[in-house]
Amino acid sequence: MKAPLPTVKRGPLYMRILREYQQNGIEWISATDIASRFKLTPIQVRKDLALTGVAGTPKKGFQVDELLIALQEFLGWNNTNEAFLVGAGALGSALLGHKGFADHGLSIVAAFDTDPDIIGTEIHGTKIMDISSLKPLVKRMGIKIGIITVPAVFAQATAELLVDAGIKGIWNFTSAKLKLPDNIIVHREELAAGFAVLSAKISKLENLT
Amino acid sequence: MKAPLPTVKRGPLYMRILREYQQNGIEWISATDIASRFKLTPIQVRKDLALTGVAGTPKKGFQVDELLIALQEFLGWNNTNEAFLVGAGALGSALLGHKGFADHGLSIVAAFDTDPDIIGTEIHGTKIMDISSLKPLVKRMGIKIGIITVPAVFAQATAELLVDAGIKGIWNFTSAKLKLPDNIIVHREELAAGFAVLSAKISKLENLT
DNA sequence: TATATATCGATATTCGCATATCGATATATT
DNA sequence: AATATATCGATATGCGAATATCGATATATA
Numbered sequence: 001m002k003a004p005l006p007t008v009k010r011g012p013l014y015m016r017i018l019r020e021y022q023q024n025g026i027e028w029i030s031a032t033d034i035a036s037r038f039k040l041t042p043i044q045v046r047k048d049l050a051l052t053g054v055a056g057t058p059k060k061g062f063q064v065d066e067l068l069i070a071l072q073e074f075l076g077w078n079n080t081n082e083a084f085l086v087g088a089g090a091l092g093s094a095l096l097g098h099k100g101f102a103d104h105g106l107s108i109v110a111a112f113d114t115d116p117d118i119i120g121t122e123i124h125g126t127k128i129m130d131i132s133s134l135k136p137l138v139k140r141m142g143i144k145i146g147i148i149t150v151p152a153v154f155a156q157a158t159a160e161l162l163v164d165a166g167i168k169g170i171w172n173f174t175s176a177k178l179k180l181p182d183n184i185i186v187h188r189e190e191l192a193a194g195f196a197v198l199s200a201k202i203s204k205l206e207n208l209t
Numbered sequence: 210m211k212a213p214l215p216t217v218k219r220g221p222l223y224m225r226i227l228r229e230y231q232q233n234g235i236e237w238i239s240a241t242d243i244a245s246r247f248k249l250t251p252i253q254v255r256k257d258l259a260l261t262g263v264a265g266t267p268k269k270g271f272q273v274d275e276l277l278i279a280l281q282e283f284l285g286w287n288n289t290n291e292a293f294l295v296g297a298g299a300l301g302s303a304l305l306g307h308k309g310f311a312d313h314g315l316s317i318v319a320a321f322d323t324d325p326d327i328i329g330t331e332i333h334g335t336k337i338m339d340i341s342s343l344k345p346l347v348k349r350m351g352i353k354i355g356i357i358t359v360p361a362v363f364a365q366a367t368a369e370l371l372v373d374a375g376i377k378g379i380w381n382f383t384s385a386k387l388k389l390p391d392n393i394i395v396h397r398e399e400l401a402a403g404f405a406v407l408s409a410k411i412s413k414l415e416n417l418t
Numbered sequence: 419t420a421t422a423t424a425t426c427g428a429t430a431t432t433c434g435c436a437t438a439t440c441g442a443t444a445t446a447t448t
Numbered sequence: 449a450a451t452a453t454a455t456c457g458a459t460a461t462g463c464g465a466a467t468a469t470c471g472a473t474a475t476a477t478a
Binding site for chain 2: 466
């Protein structure tokens with residue numbers, strides 16, 4: 001199944017509103033509803049949803065439960081919605097406490113650090129463990145995603161450790177460029193990009209979608 | 210000047226490597242250098258840099274100092290590289306401590322909250338102030354960007370307060386959809402999107418750029 | 419001085435995604 | 449039962465950005 005990248009990126013939005021509808025006991029949702037909720041057109045939403053394979057019914061829309069399951073499947077969240085986090089500093093702690101993730105069904109199931117002062121403590125309900133215990137846990141729990149929020153200088157070493165432990169994908173919050181085997185998927189979160197878009201839009205008042 | 214959105218997004222990457230070169234006293238940088246540093250092609254980098262108006266010289270590349278200034282101008286960072294942050298919770302604190310921003314020349318010059326226990330304290334060198342003092346400061350300092358890291362339920366009220374104070378652009382880290390006047394630029398940071406891309410790439414082993 | 423090479427920069431092509439159009443259909447309404 | 453309407457879903461169009469191609473040029477090297 002081929003999946004357009006922008007569609008995948010919008011996936012979490014759909015997940016959120018669907019969960020909300022589900023919790024409120026609403027059975028049907030239309031592409032128009034979703035579009036008005038975010039800044040999208042109904043057509044775009046329909047095209048995205050079409051990729052999941054679910055069929056809507058005219059005048060009512062899509063069945064919330066059915067769509068939710070299909071989307072989850074489509075996004076691959078049946079297998080890979082759990083992650084380990086390494087580096088329980090400021091940013092790491094924030095991610096651990098970030099409500100948004102739970103809303104989408106994603107969960108950071110464990111966090112690791114090297115600082116003895118932090119190890120053993122709990123941050124937002126997640127116990128911080130010694131990094132030496134990471135490898136066996138990855139195998140045992142079948143975790144595929146690792147989140148790196150260590151200082152940039154340690155990023156490469158951390159990444160290698162994760163790969164060695166069997167991690168398949170890495171979410172890199174540092175500014176370091178990681179050199180890893182090709183079969184490892186790396187995604188770098190570029191926080192500054194958001195800032196750039198914002199200030200560019202302000203300084204030149206033009207429509208950059 | 211028309212600015213392709215993806216180019217703007219890559220801007221911070223260029224800024225980072227340029228600053229690094231500058232600090233190391235390297236005078237010239239080629240598109241090939243930059244491309245190999247990130248996951249880009251030299252052609253793409255050249256096209257981006259062409260928009261700044263600077264000319265490179267064959268066999269050497271671009272002059273670091275000149276390019277840095279031009280890029281800064283191009284991204285509009287001469288005027289709008291300062292921001293206020295509202296909501297000094299977990300995520301807010303993390304952003305305050307995020308070294309990455311300083312590396313790019315962006316700065317969060319002040320932070321605000323409503324919690325009396327937090328007001329007056331310092332987080333990563335930034336003093337947390339009472340939100341009531343926000344409005345006069347925005348005017349006095351000419352700040353144009355506001356960062357919202359409050360709980361989602363308070364997002365709308367916070368945004369309105371910022372707009373009332375004279376803020377032109379808002380960086381929204383909550384999941385709330387903000388209803389604001391059209392002339393206000395809003396950028397929502399969707400953290401979960403990164404996770405979605407990553408897990409999609411892992412579960413279907415396909416090339417989603 | 420002559421030649422090789424790395425890089426720039428312009429043009430052309432391709433690709434992917436967003437947007438528009440329109441017929442089909444199921445529900446609600448009268 | 450007949451009609452109106454909201455929505456889906458397929459096809460077609462258009463746009464923006466990535467990629468490829470190739471000549472020009474300045475530096476380094478022999």
